[in-house]
Amino acid sequence: MPFLQKSYESLDTLAEAIGQAIRAPITIENRHHQLLAYSTHPDSTDPARIATIIGRRVPEAVIEDLWESGILQEVIDRDEPVVIPARMAVGLGERAAVVIKQQDDVLGYIWSLARTTPFSDQELTVLKEGASIAKKLLMTIAMHERRIDAELERFFLEVLATPNLSSAHRERLDELAPIAVASRLTIIECSQPITPQLAERLFYVLATQQAIEVVLHAIDGQQLLVWHYMKSELAEEETALLQWAIRFETQLRDKFNEVEPRLGVSRRFFESDMLYAAMEEARRVTSLRRKFPYELATTHTFEQIGIYQLVPDLARRIGLRLETHPTIERLQTYDVAHHTELVTTLEWYFYFDGNVKRVASHLHIHPNTVLYRIRRIEELTNITQVSLPERAAVYLAIKAGQYRQDD
Amino acid sequence: MPFLQKSYESLDTLAEAIGQAIRAPITIENRHHQLLAYSTHPDSTDPARIATIIGRRVPEAVIEDLWESGILQEVIDRDEPVVIPARMAVGLGERAAVVIKQQDDVLGYIWSLARTTPFSDQELTVLKEGASIAKKLLMTIAMHERRIDAELERFFLEVLATPNLSSAHRERLDELAPIAVASRLTIIECSQPITPQLAERLFYVLATQQAIEVVLHAIDGQQLLVWHYMKSELAEEETALLQWAIRFETQLRDKFNEVEPRLGVSRRFFESDMLYAAMEEARRVTSLRRKFPYELATTHTFEQIGIYQLVPDLARRIGLRLETHPTIERLQTYDVAHHTELVTTLEWYFYFDGNVKRVASHLHIHPNTVLYRIRRIEELTNITQVSLPERAAVYLAIKAGQYRQDD
DNA sequence: GTCCACTTTGTGTTTTTTCACAAAGTGGAC
DNA sequence: GTCCACTTTGTGAAAAAACACAAAGTGGAC
Structure with missing residues (x-):
């Protein structure tokens, strides 16, 4: 009765197998809509799929459209394959989708483009079966990732609390960050402690920021601490940062209005030794912005608060x-x-x-x-x-x- | 022929001896008009002499009057006893004065109040003789003082150049300064290197400042560095300092206009460990005032330069x-x-x-x-x-x- | 409660500042 | 040299701000 094997060695082979079983292009994504695997089916594909594969992530516009229209929510809630009509505005042809869930935890999604003919019940069953097999594979990956993330977060917090780094600290940090890049420490401060759910959503928004590259991040009470650098040239770093900060804060306020998120960005630094000082600068910005929301409404960086540095x-x-x-x-x-x-x-x-x-x-x-x-x-x-x-x-x-x- | 012995064990006994020889009150001062010795002659005395003995220094008003009227200059130039008519405006009765000189170096003065009768030539000769004897005593004192001063200055400069003091440094500093007093480091910056002659004059003005107590001072190129504290209560320290700074700078500009003296006062500090930081603060003030004379014309302290701290x-x-x-x-x-x-x-x-x-x-x-x-x-x-x-x-x-x- | 000193608001008037526009000046490109 | 774009100065009109002054309000002392 099952159309697929009990297990596959990798998500790629699974995607390929599903694709062959229902003769349609398949993509598998994680919960952040990052591409995990895709079938090499030769059939024609749509712009959204091409963009996803090229960018190794579903384009932001598509994700937003799917969330706003409630389709993604339906996919998650139904826990069954859902057929989605074409949404040409964002380059999406007709397709079917099924969520990969572990209890109530979303692990990812399997997508299948429609061919000229509509999906049959049998084909949808194959997708459902595929989701169940993918679950096992994703859980292994997720567990591994979570363990690494937690360890890194612990390490990062330790570093930020240490004024004078040991050489062991320094060595490990230097492995993580490219040398001679103008880094910044940014604090995203919320009005309430950051719950795991909120953290998840924040991480997602953070991961989708095109302008910056995140080195490390960690949660500390009401603050999300991010060590990052701009992808732009060094000469444009400042301009790029300022523009990004405005965009990012607007975005955060749109999505997380209830926790009143506020940015605080340190001055740039080049050495991991400066992380502690950068942390103090960023903290000073958020702390001052908390106390003087009106006066510092449009400032995000330590440089921008200008004379308030003295306060x-x-x-x-x-x-x-x-x-x-x-x-x-x-x-x-x-x-x-x-x-x-x-x-x-x-x-x-x-x-x-x-x-x-x-x-x-x-x-x-x-x-x-x-x-x-x-x-x-x-x-x-x-x-x-x-x-x-x-x-x-x-x-x-x-x-x-x-x-x-x-x- | 001589009316006095060849030598006396102290200036006090000398003063007493002269006083008895000419039967008039005698005072001996150093070149800064600080009281060194005075006779206990029971005769009536004038307000100036009382004030001098009480304050252990000739009142500022009297000194200024004597300088401005050219009398003191005459005393120094003549190198002979000079009879000075009464100057009641400053509480000065008629008196005779003789300079104590070593080559062209003024070491001090001997003053004698007039009795009802004018000074006779013989009495003036006694004064002259006294000056010659005092010279020997003063030279010993001056040499000793100079050696100590030079050593202290060297030590002070060393301390100011040392960010992290050794415990030996700290111990010696703590002997010099009273504990828990709000100290300041003040720089007097001139437009030219400070010559020994200029230094001498600056030290004199500094020594006559009533509001402050000097702990140590030193010359460094164009700057006179002064570690001092205010004589006022801690609560009034700041007010007193600001008032003093205005007065003092005005005074300096009056007397040393040609070298354009400029003050720079550090924030207050309580520990000798802070001397280095205080030095940097004071330097920042003078340096900024040098670059922005118009904008910082009326500011003297690190606090007062306000936002310029950031420059x-x-x-x-x-x-x-x-x-x-x-x-x-x-x-x-x-x-x-x-x-x-x-x-x-x-x-x-x-x-x-x-x-x-x-x-x-x-x-x-x-x-x-x-x-x-x-x-x-x-x-x-x-x-x-x-x-x-x-x-x-x-x-x-x-x-x-x-x-x-x-x- | 009244008194009193001080604050707040409303009103026209006066003074100051800004604006529009024209004329004159400036300096580099050609 | 001319041209041209821009800057500087001058003039009177228009707008804005400051002012004087009166009336009303406020709150504590008694």
Whole structure:
């Protein structure tokens, strides 16, 4: 009764066997839609399949289309071969698909292109049979991969927690990363601890980023830590990174809006010794962006946060009573005594470059109120008419104070 | 013939002997007008003498008056006892003075208050004789002091050049400085190498600073390095320091205008281990003030230079091609192509908080020209309407570029 | 509760800044 | 030399911002 053997030595031979049994092109993918095997059936094939084989992964557009239309969900839920009508918009001819599952765990998919004639029940049974055989093969691979991944993740976390690497560390790291490539450490921070399910989805999005190459990654509480480098030339590294960061964060917010993902990218580094420092830089970015979401809404990298780099240092010094800005102190005293908001007003007055109207609208008050407050501030400190460096210093002092408070 | 013995065991006994010989109060000072000895003559004395004895130093006002009126110069030049009429404005009654000299080197002075009767020639001869005896005593002291000073200076320079102090270093330093006092390292930078003569004058001004206590000092090329702490309470340390820095720099500029002295004060530190870091901070201040005299005209401390702290780092990263600000690059390209000054214009536009009039007057151009350029810049980059942190970042990038160029 | 000092808002007026446009200047390509 | 694209300056009109001042609101001291 079965059309296939009990087992095959590899997914390639399995794909070939299924392909011969139902006389149609077959592809087998893992759960990330990465190509695992495909049959060499000579029949005509469609653009989507060609792109998949060339790129060793199903094109992003196709995956998105299949998810959005609910087809993939149906394939997963049904756990039976599903016939899918052609979706020419994304270059997909008619085909059949079956999920490869272990309990509720999706391991992968088998796809079969349709020939001129529709699929018969018998052919679909062959696909179903193929999925069951593929399961065993995929489980072996998945288990192996998982073991390696877990070990690497443990190692990566250890490295990131070690300021001064041992030579053993260094040797192993150098095996992992190409030398003399401008690396970055990027943190993807979520508002909640990253569950295995969320991690899975995040890894998937990460793996599909065309612009970057991931060296290592690891989960640490609410943060996904990624050591990566840009695929672009060194000269374009920065531009490429900045563009990528914008795209990537938008993408993350689209897909994971509920956990409010936020990026923090370190400066570039070339030596694995710098991983610890890079980690601190990336952490500083996410931490500052957490505290100042409005002000740092469009910044992703340590470079971009600009003068905010100074804020934690300043905050610490204020904490140690090493630094107190006389101007701000006077204003704060006044604020307490008169229930006013002079410090906040000054902050946004500086932020908005002295534009009274914008300050008023941001604070939801009358422009004349802002004007009145500014005049008060001038009476108390005459700080508003100083130059940018001084204004920036005052601004930083205010921000440092807030940084401490929120702590 | 001589009225005094050939030698005395101490300056105190000498002062006493002279006082008895001419029956008038006697004080002996070193070249810095620090009190070395005084007679206990019971006669009435004047406010200046009381203040001198109490403060163990001639009051600053008196010294200034004597210098400005040329009296002290006359005393030094004449090398003979000089009778000085009363200068009641500074609390000085009539007196006689004689310089204690070794060749052309001033070692100190002997002062004698007048009694009701004028000084006789004989009395003046006694003074002259006293000066000659004091010379021997002072030379011994001076030589000893000089040897100790030179050794300490050498030690201090060694410490400042050592990032990681040995325990021997640390022990000796801890003997010199009181523990748990907020120290600062201040650099006084001159436009020329500090000659021994200049050093002498600088040390004198330094020694007369009431607000600070000097732990160690040393000359290093064009810089006078001073380890000191404020005499005020810890809580007022910062305020006191800032006030002192303003006063002191004004004073230095008055007295040493020809070498353009400039201060650079480190952050406060409590451990001698921090001397090296403090040195770097102070150096950063002087170096930045040298490069940006206009912008940092009123700043003295590492804290005060505010965001300029970032400039050298940024400059270095630009040098390594790690950082290029796309906005500024585009403007620079345009500047080169069209012989314009967009970058400079933007810099001062930011500096003057978007005040077109002030920018125009600073650059000596028509306000409309500024307006025209700003519009050009907006067309090229639309950077002018961003928030303070971003403007500050751009400003810093410009400044970092200049920092590098001037190097 | 009243008083009082201070803050906030609303109104027109005055001052300042920006804008549009024209004329003049500049410097390199040819 | 001319041409041309762009910059700089000058002028008056238009827009925006700041200002003065009055009225209303607020909150603590008593």
